[in-house]
Amino acid sequence: xxxxxxxxxxxxxxxxxxxxxxxxxxxxxxxxxxxxxxxxxxxxxxxxxxxxxxxxxxxxxxxxxxxxxxxxxxxxxxxxxxxxxxxxxxxxxxxxxxxxxxxxxxxxxxxxxxxxxxxxxxxxxxxxxxxxxxxxxxxxxxxxxxxxxxxxxxxxxxxxxxxxxxxxxxxxxxxxxxxxxxxxxxxxxxxxxxxxxxxxxxxxxxxxxxxxxxxxxxxxxxxxxxxxxxxxxxxxxxxxxxxxxxx
Amino acid sequence: xxxxxxxxxxxxxxxxxxxxxxxxxxxxxxxxxxxxxxxxxxxxxxxxxxxxxxxxxxxxxxxxxxxxxxxxxxxxxxxxxxxxxxxxxxxxxxxxxxxxxxxxxxxxxxxxxxxxxxxxxxxxxxxxxxxxxxxxxxxxxxxxxxxxxxxxxxxxxxxxxxxxxxxxxxxxxxxxxxxxxxxxxxxxxxxxxxxxxxxxxxxxxxxxxxxxxxxxxxx
Numbered sequence: 001x002x003x004x005x006x007x008x009x010x011x012x013x014x015x016x017x018x019x020x021x022x023x024x025x026x027x028x029x030x031x032x033x034x035x036x037x038x039x040x041x042x043x044x045x046x047x048x049x050x051x052x053x054x055x056x057x058x059x060x061x062x063x064x065x066x067x068x069x070x071x072x073x074x075x076x077x078x079x080x081x082x083x084x085x086x087x088x089x090x091x092x093x094x095x096x097x098x099x100x101x102x103x104x105x106x107x108x109x110x111x112x113x114x115x116x117x118x119x120x121x122x123x124x125x126x127x128x129x130x131x132x133x134x135x136x137x138x139x140x141x142x143x144x145x146x147x148x149x150x151x152x153x154x155x156x157x158x159x160x161x162x163x164x165x166x167x168x169x170x171x172x173x174x175x176x177x178x179x180x181x182x183x184x185x186x187x188x189x190x191x192x193x194x195x196x197x198x199x200x201x202x203x204x205x206x207x208x209x210x211x212x213x214x215x216x217x218x219x220x221x222x223x224x225x226x227x228x229x230x231x232x233x234x235x236x237x238x239x240x241x242x243x244x245x246x247x
Numbered sequence: 248x249x250x251x252x253x254x255x256x257x258x259x260x261x262x263x264x265x266x267x268x269x270x271x272x273x274x275x276x277x278x279x280x281x282x283x284x285x286x287x288x289x290x291x292x293x294x295x296x297x298x299x300x301x302x303x304x305x306x307x308x309x310x311x312x313x314x315x316x317x318x319x320x321x322x323x324x325x326x327x328x329x330x331x332x333x334x335x336x337x338x339x340x341x342x343x344x345x346x347x348x349x350x351x352x353x354x355x356x357x358x359x360x361x362x363x364x365x366x367x368x369x370x371x372x373x374x375x376x377x378x379x380x381x382x383x384x385x386x387x388x389x390x391x392x393x394x395x396x397x398x399x400x401x402x403x404x405x406x407x408x409x410x411x412x413x414x415x416x417x418x419x420x421x422x423x424x425x426x427x428x429x430x431x432x433x434x435x436x437x438x439x440x441x442x443x444x445x446x447x448x449x450x451x452x453x454x455x456x457x458x459x460x461x462x463x464x465x466x
Contacts, residue, residue: 008342109339173259217349
């Protein structure tokens with residue numbers, strides 16, 4: 001298969017970036033999107049050009065490192081997949097493919113398609129954890145948790161923190177990410193002691209980082225590779241309101 | 248207490264809660280207003296008597312007006328703050344951006360606001376104070392409305408403005424539930440149905456009445 005790539009190239013945050021056009025030729029339909037970029041990069045290196053910088057790690061859709069906006073869709077058009085799990089067979093032969101980095105003030109660009117997502121780490125550090133006494137592990141099932149609640153917590157815990165929710169949101173809002181963490185910890189007994197302080201400090205960190213506000217577009221849940229529903233955002237809103245009236 | 252409220256309002260969620268509560272207040276008024284206006288179909292005696300009854304409530308009328316005015320002010324103020332925050336959150340825009348789930352109603356909320364506000368100002372000058380009405384007679388609501396809507400472009404203006412109101416209501420009437428945290432997987436799809444029905448009833452009545460007069464069904 002052959003493709004025309006329009007790739008955002010930017011040396012560093014201080015330089016102005018622009019789109020450059022590359023040809024990706026003789027690509028097998030079984031190639032993943034990132035492998036296709038690897039092939040193009042090898043050709044660029046042979047020509048003495050700078051390879052395209054992009055984030056990647058596990059390449060099996062579970063680490064949350066990769067991610068670009070492909071033809072206007074975060075992680076590409078295929079639903080419920082990370083960019084590394086997107087294959088070239090889902091594109092048309094000869095298609096023009098626009099490749100852009102996540103765009104958000106809170107995700108400053110590092111180079112080309114790589115952005116700095118430390119603002120997510122800052123939000124987690126603000127409260128996305130539980131304080132426990134370390135030591136030997138407790139007995140399994142020592143704390144009874146209703147099955148449906150542990151399932152719902154697990155569904156929220158599927159968030160890999162890739163940032164596609166921010167990238168796809170018309171307001172670059174991080175509400176889906178924060179709500180997933182709030183739900184994951186707020187549904188289980190271990191998360192209760194810090195529940196109300198957690199929501200306050202995580203929301204404060206989110207606002208501080210410069211993310212936008214949720215206006216209920218629903219683009220985040222459509223782009224989320226882990227298909228986290230925006231219902232969780234309602235839970236986040238509810239927890240913040242409750243935290244204000246609780247001591 | 249005041250510091251807690253301010254701290255809450257400093258978050259985007261706090262501003263959205265204010266927008267939800269004020270928006271709900273205004274939507275409730277719109278529903279009652281539309282249902283009340285429907286009495287136009289029963290003729291001048293009934294509509295004018297209803298208007299006179301509302302006007303006879305004395306200080307309550309002003310209490311009501313001030314509540315609505317406060318709701319509009321808080322709604323608009325919060326909207327502008329959120330809009331500025333959202334604009335600042337993506338300094339470099341995408342070359343190509345595609346939407347999968349958002350609606351026309353959701354994307355036009357911020358523009359619907361000022362357009363509806365301008366329309367409401369005109370509407371008040373037209374039917375409440377009469378400054379924008381050639382032959383305004385205080386108290387004769389039926390005559391004011393029928394004379395007003397017989398001018399075709401005024402009727403069209405009301406119809407178009409109320410389409411905007413209906414779109415605004417559609418996104419707003421399920422958003423407030425989401426913002427106030429009212430959700431349950433079992434009932435969530437009813438939120439959109441409720442919002443569509445609410446917007447349909449209010450928008451429908453408000454579009455229906457100018458049409459009725461314009462088409463000469465009520466003179």
